[in-house]
Each structure stands twice: as C-alpha cells, then as structure tokens.
Amino acid sequence: MKYFRKIGYVIIICTIFTIFSVNMSFGEPIIISNPSLIEVTIDGKWTAINEWEDAVKFELKKSLYDKGTGRFFSGSTFGYFLIKDDKEFLYIMMDYTADKTIQDNDSGRIRLDINNDKASAPQLDDYMIELSWKANSVKKVIWNGNGKDWVLSNKEIAGLKAASTNDASDDPYSISPHLIYEFAIPRDIIGFKSEIGFSANALDYSRTLANSYEGDGRGAVMPRFISLPSLSHYKKPYTWISFSFATNYEKITQTPTTLPPSTESSSEHIITKTTTTQITSTTRTSDFESETTDLLMPKTLDGPPTIIIVVAAIVIFLVIILIFVLNKRQ
16 A cells, blocks of 8 residues: 555656646747848838738737637637837837727727836836827827836837828738837837837727726726737736847937826726637626637747646546545555
C-alpha cells in the first residue's frame, strides 16, 4: 500500500510540474508589431491602397448569438485594426467597415500602459488617446490615469498625429463610405521600452447592443464596437494585452503644450469577453440577441490550452481519491 501511495504522490507532483512548465512555455498573450516600411500620411483614410500593407492586420468578424443553441455564428467582417512602428512612431489604423454613418460620440480610442504593470486602475504612466465625433467634426482628446480613474490631460502629446474621416475611396477592404481612424503616436512618451501594455477600440453609436454587460454588473444599452484585445476593460490595464515593438526607439526632443487642467472622468461602455487564439467576444448576459465580434489574432502568443489544465486537474483528483481509498482499506 505504501508503494501505491508513493506512486500517487509522484504523479501529483509531476502533473503540477507539467502545468507550470506548459504555462511558462506559452507565456502571456502578446502582439508583435511589424516595422513600417511604407510611409504613412495621417489623414484619416487610405492615402494609397498599399499604405498599410506592411502592417500587422487584425480582422474582426461579426457574430450573431442564437439563444436557442447558446452559440455564436461567425459572419461578415466588422472591421480591421492595422499596426506597425518605426524608430519615431507607433502607427495604428482602425478601419471600421461596418460603421457607415457618422454619429455623435462615434469614436476611436487607443490606450497605452507604458510600464506594462497591469494595474487594476489607470496609473500615471497610462494614456488614452481618443478621436471623437460631434456635429460632423472630430475632436482629439487625451486622458491620463491618476491611480483611480481617467482624467483629461493638461498636456498635449508633442508630435501626436490623429485623424478620422469616412473617405474610403482607396480602401482595399471596402469602398463604401465608413469611419476610419488613424494615429501616429510619438515614441517619446514611451521611451526605450520595447514592450508596453495596449488596448484599443472603436465605438459605433448608430447601432446598439441591448442589455449588454458593462463590466460592473449593470445592464445598459451600449454602442456596437470593435476591440483589441476582445477581453479588455477600459479602466483595468491588467485586462489589456502586451505589445512588442518591431523597431528600436531613437530619441527626438519635443516640447509638450500645456492644456487647461481638468478632473473630468471618462465614460466608456465595455463588454467583457473571452480570449483564445481566435479571440471570440461574448457578452455576459444570456437572454438577448446581439452582434459581437470574432477577432483573429495573427502574430500573437497565447496562454496554455484550457484542455491541458482540465485534464491535469482530473488526474490529480483521481489520484487523491485513489490514495484516500487505499488508506481506508488499511
């Protein structure tokens, strides 16, 4: 009997070690950028049809929830995120092909966690850069973390470029007018860090998700949106994804412009979702139909497969039961 107990203990130890090893080998999810080889003009549109062909592309697909089966069905493409960088800038395009009308509060937002410390609330090193539509004109807004929430920044980011239009004349994905957001974020605010925390989304207020999950347990009517990563909350940097630059930063001295101080906090609607290699967004409410997105994630590393953890847990449980039975027989 002692022999069988020893074997059981060895199996438990080996299983735990296997889980740990698998987790270390897969690591956390990360976006790996591409170097920018084609010049980008930040004008809120495709200046040339090949302007972003050297970028990492994330295709977001529409899904419909079937209450009868409890499943999501993949459908047509919602939009695209394209990302690349060079020694001076991080370039991002949100090509929201499904957002075909300009509505007040339609917006594109980039969030950066410079220290990638994955805090539970926006910190002093965190930025949110927003392009928001109002009365058919677009406004750029910069938010900073204060340790508890987002507040309007009193400093402009020197060298920051951002633009949005619905001009899709040279868009390789859709020539029907739709909203496009372009950003060139100077790496001066990031410095020599090769990896940061990152999340982004675009909101479409012409369409809503009824009774969507807001992230704090309350039901509300939300704008439709596309998001990267799908499992991200705008006030919780620990839900954002790690981002790795493809190029090395070279310091360029720029002087920031001081803006009027403000303590206004931001408002944004978030739905929590699940993340896999093909990141599939889902809502936390089970009794409604809505449109959500499937996010295909090229050039990323994912966490350990759930099946490995489940099997390992079952093995440990069975071994414990076996040891208990053998002890009872003695």
